[in-house]
Amino acid sequence: MAKKPIGPIRRDFAPWDDPQARPYIEFRNVTKKFGDFTAVDNLSLKIYEREFFALLGGSGCGKTTMMRMLAGFETPNAGEIFLDGQNLAGVPPHRRPVNMMFQSYALFPHMSVEANVAFGLKQEGMPKAEIAGRVEEMLSLVKLQDFAKRKPHQLSGGQRQRVALARSLAKKPKVLLLDEPLGALDRKLREETQFELTDLQQDLGMTFVIVTHDQEEAMTMADRIAVMDKGRIVQIATPSEIYEVPNSRFVADFIGDINLMECKVTARDGEMTKLHAPLFDCAIEVAQPVEAGIGDTVWFAIRPEKVRISFDEPEGPANRLSGEVWDIGYLGDVSIYHTHIAAEETVRATVANRSRTVERPMSWEDKVWLSWDRDAGVVLTQ
Amino acid sequence: MTRADRTPAPATTAGSDIPRPPRQRRSAGGWLLIAIPYAWLVVFFLAPFFIVFKISLSEIAVAIPPYLPTIDLAEGWSNVVAAIRQFSLENYIWLTQDDLYWKSYLSSVQIAAISTLITLIVGYPIAYGMARAPKEWRATLLMLVILPFWTSFLIRVYAWIGILKNEGLLNQVLLWIGVIDDPLTILNTNIAVYIGIVYSYLPFLVLPLYANLEKLDVSLLEAASDLGCPPWRAFWTITVPLSMPGIIAGCFLVFIPAVGEFVIPDLLGGSDTLMIGKTLWTEFFTNRDWPVSSAVAVILLLILVVPIVLFQNQQQRVAEKSQ
Numbered sequence: 054m055a056k057k058p059i060g061p062i063r064r065d066f067a068p069w070d071d072p073q074a075r076p077y078i079e080f081r082n083v084t085k086k087f088g089d090f091t092a093v094d095n096l097s098l099k100i101y102e103r104e105f106f107a108l109l110g111g112s113g114c115g116k117t118t119m120m121r122m123l124a125g126f127e128t129p130n131a132g133e134i135f136l137d138g139q140n141l142a143g144v145p146p147h148r149r150p151v152n153m154m155f156q157s158y159a160l161f162p163h164m165s166v167e168a169n170v171a172f173g174l175k176q177e178g179m180p181k182a183e184i185a186g187r188v189e190e191m192l193s194l195v196k197l198q199d200f201a202k203r204k205p206h207q208l209s210g211g212q213r214q215r216v217a218l219a220r221s222l223a224k225k226p227k228v229l230l231l232d233e234p235l236g237a238l239d240r241k242l243r244e245e246t247q248f249e250l251t252d253l254q255q256d257l258g259m260t261f262v263i264v265t266h267d268q269e270e271a272m273t274m275a276d277r278i279a280v281m282d283k284g285r286i287v288q289i290a291t292p293s294e295i296y297e298v299p300n301s302r303f304v305a306d307f308i309g310d311i312n313l314m315e316c317k318v319t320a321r322d323g324e325m326t327k328l329h330a331p332l333f334d335c336a337i338e339v340a341q342p343v344e345a346g347i348g349d350t351v352w353f354a355i356r357p358e359k360v361r362i363s364f365d366e367p368e369g370p371a372n373r374l375s376g377e378v379w380d381i382g383y384l385g386d387v388s389i390y391h392t393h394i395a396a397e398e399t400v401r402a403t404v405a406n407r408s409r410t411v412e413r414p415m416s417w418e419d420k421v422w423l424s425w426d427r428d429a430g431v432v433l434t435q
Numbered sequence: 436m437t438r439a440d441r442t443p444a445p446a447t448t449a450g451s452d453i454p455r456p457p458r459q460r461r462s463a464g465g466w467l468l469i470a471i472p473y474a475w476l477v478v479f480f481l482a483p484f485f486i487v488f489k490i491s492l493s494e495i496a497v498a499i500p501p502y503l504p505t506i507d508l509a510e511g512w513s514n515v516v517a518a519i520r521q522f523s524l525e526n527y528i529w530l531t532q533d534d535l536y537w538k539s540y541l542s543s544v545q546i547a548a549i550s551t552l553i554t555l556i557v558g559y560p561i562a563y564g565m566a567r568a569p570k571e572w573r574a575t576l577l578m579l580v581i582l583p584f585w586t587s588f589l590i591r592v593y594a595w596i597g598i599l600k601n602e603g604l605l606n607q608v609l610l611w612i613g614v615i616d617d618p619l620t621i622l623n624t625n626i627a628v629y630i631g632i633v634y635s636y637l638p639f640l641v642l643p644l645y646a647n648l649e650k651l652d653v654s655l656l657e658a659a660s661d662l663g664c665p666p667w668r669a670f671w672t673i674t675v676p677l678s679m680p681g682i683i684a685g686c687f688l689v690f691i692p693a694v695g696e697f698v699i700p701d702l703l704g705g706s707d708t709l710m711i712g713k714t715l716w717t718e719f720f721t722n723r724d725w726p727v728s729s730a731v732a733v734i735l736l737l738i739l740v741v742p743i744v745l746f747q748n749q750q751q752r753v754a755e756k757s758q
């Protein structure tokens with residue numbers, strides 16, 4: 054299941070690190086309330102031109118609401134939104150150079166697929182011949198050339214989603230908001246469309262804001278990821294930073310799989326921090342300075358693929374646990390070993406399946422040792 | 436998401452090769468359910484229609500009832516056959532010879548069409564406003580639309596005389612404001628008939644239209660606006676086409692009864708207001724010519740039924756084509 058690399062990797066694209074760079078889209082202390090309920094809570098955010106920006110977060114955390122404010126369908130109760138330096142307050146949706154793909158698709162039921170895609174182009178008065186060409190281009194992009202004459206109700210869910218995508222792309226807008234654009238597609242089609250999308254975005258210099266529930270999709274496509282929770286942004290960072298250096302237990306837990314251990318700080322020694330996890334009765338050494346006093350409660354987080362599992366006792370007094378294999382999850386490329394430590398605690402370790410042999414070297418109820426390096430995990434203070 | 440829950444068509448090839456669901460066999464209960472409306476139609480529509488049709492083929496006579504032949508089933512089959520032999524199309528031929536009739540038909544259709552159009556222009560914004568009003572108001576607004584039905588139709592039309600007559604409420608108000616110097620003559624003109632029809636039939640247009648507009652998915656208008664379509668154009672390209680079924684249903688509900696309307700032209704219209712309902716009344720009660728008035732009624736029915744059937748056929752073809 055090797056994944057095709059998507060688009061050229063843009064090593065030198067990091068305007069967010071440049072204090073001189075001007076944000077293209079900016080949310081300044083934006084709050085949106087529905088009655089008593091706060092859907093978006095004092096949110097500030099900068100998105101740069103040509104950026105591929107992904108929004109991740111649980112259901113109902115305010116992702117769609119954020120996009121709808123940017124597109125102009127909701128008015129913030131407080132705060133301002135800027136696009137290319139212009140305050141968007143009072144600008145009606147049809148005058149914003151922003152196109153949105155709706156989570157519910159919102160296809161026009163009385164128009165054919167073709168007419169749906171052409172709708173936005175007609176509004177800007179594009180000549181007929183040019184419209185036909187663009188519609189064809191867009192339909193072939195989403196592989197729906199054969200369905201041009203159908204009405205939306207004659208399409209499958211995934212096909213409808215692709216029409217919605219084609220319709221929002223057709224105008225080639227400066228900013229495109231994609232609310233779960235690929236959720237209904239099968240894996241292969243999804244990967245192909247991801248590839249086409251990143252290509253198009255880079256060719257045309259568009260700015261994309263995408264909502265997705267597929268972390269892998271966010272990881273492979275986005276320049277930066279924002280993780281949201283209850284109307285607030287918890288962390289904004291590049292995919293690798295989000296994964297390797299989460300800033301809180303929420304992000305660590307939300308992105309990928311992780312082992313979390315509650316610890317007390319026992320020693321701080323420059324770059325080195327020593328912890329003790331009482332529930333695991335384990336001494337931990339981390340090559341990371343921590344902003345916490347001796348005796349404070351912190352959390353040690355380590356990804357399963359960074360935990361070694363073996364029969365042999367590891368060296369050294371710290372960063373090791375002994376336990377018993379309790380369950381093995383076979384995922385094809387890797388296996389996950391759920392190991393019982395002490396009475397009820399479990400630590401997960403993944404091991405790549407390097408050979409095809411069905412019998413794993415370790416089996417249920419084997420006594421094993423778990424260990425990790427000093428720079429493998431992170432300490433979280435919140 | 437009003438439309439997304441429809442079952443999607445199989446996604447094999449383009450074109451119209453979608454298999455239809457097989458026809459299901461009906462149970463006895465199913466047949467009974469269908470039989471009820473048919474029985475209703477036969478008893479309350481077809482049977483009276485055939486009686487009227489039979490009278491229209493008869494001849495006027497000084498008798499009770501005032502036509503010949505009458506069929507007395509007690510006298511056996513031969514009497515029925517003899518009666519059928521005497522039937523003639525004379526009354527229908529008569530309708531084509533006196534231009535009063537076709538002028539009445541034409542004028543009725545014209546008055547009904549103009550009134551329907553005005554009702555639509557007045558009713559659409561009302562229905563639209565109701566459908567867009569806050570949810571908690573809608574039930575009240577709906578009640579307000581239905582409220583006039585609580586008073587007798589006849590009294591309500593009668594009340595318009597008081598409003599429209601030369602020294603009536605409307606003229607008094609206009610004179611008082613100073614818009615006019617002399618009272619307007621509205622009563623006993625076609626304008627009064629239009630006002631009467633629009634007023635009386637407005638709820639029949641508003642209700643189906645409101646039911647339709649309320650279901651309209653607001654996100655479609657948002658999508659249109661997002662794609663650069665200003666609100667007024669979105670109204671014409673999205674709202675109006677999607678509310679077409681409501682518009683058509685409402686217009687038929689106004690147009691059909693308006694063509695045969697009698698009370699409104701009689702009370703509000705003038706002596707030169709020609710409507711088939713009035714002609715029919717005169718024929719029936721003043722001239723006591725039952726056969727001719729029956730023929731008038733049969734032709735009126737045809738005038739109304741033919742376009743409806745044609746329209747339905749065409750709708751069905753459109754629906755099938757888009758399947």
Ligand SMILES: Nc1ncnc2c1ncn2[C@@H]1O[C@H](COP(=O)(O)OP(=O)(O)OP(=O)(O)O)[C@@H](O)[C@H]1O
Binds near residue numbers: 087
């Ligand atoms: N028009 C509205 N009226 C009242 N509450 C609303 C409205 N729109 C959204 N909400 C609430 O605001 C919160 C955020 O909604 P939003 O649609 O932004 O979530 P989301 O992050 O897009 O979720 P999902 O991933 O499920 O699409 C939800 O709790 C929702 O119930």
Ligand SMILES: [Mg+2]
Binds near residue numbers: 117118156232
């Ligand atoms: Mg959403």
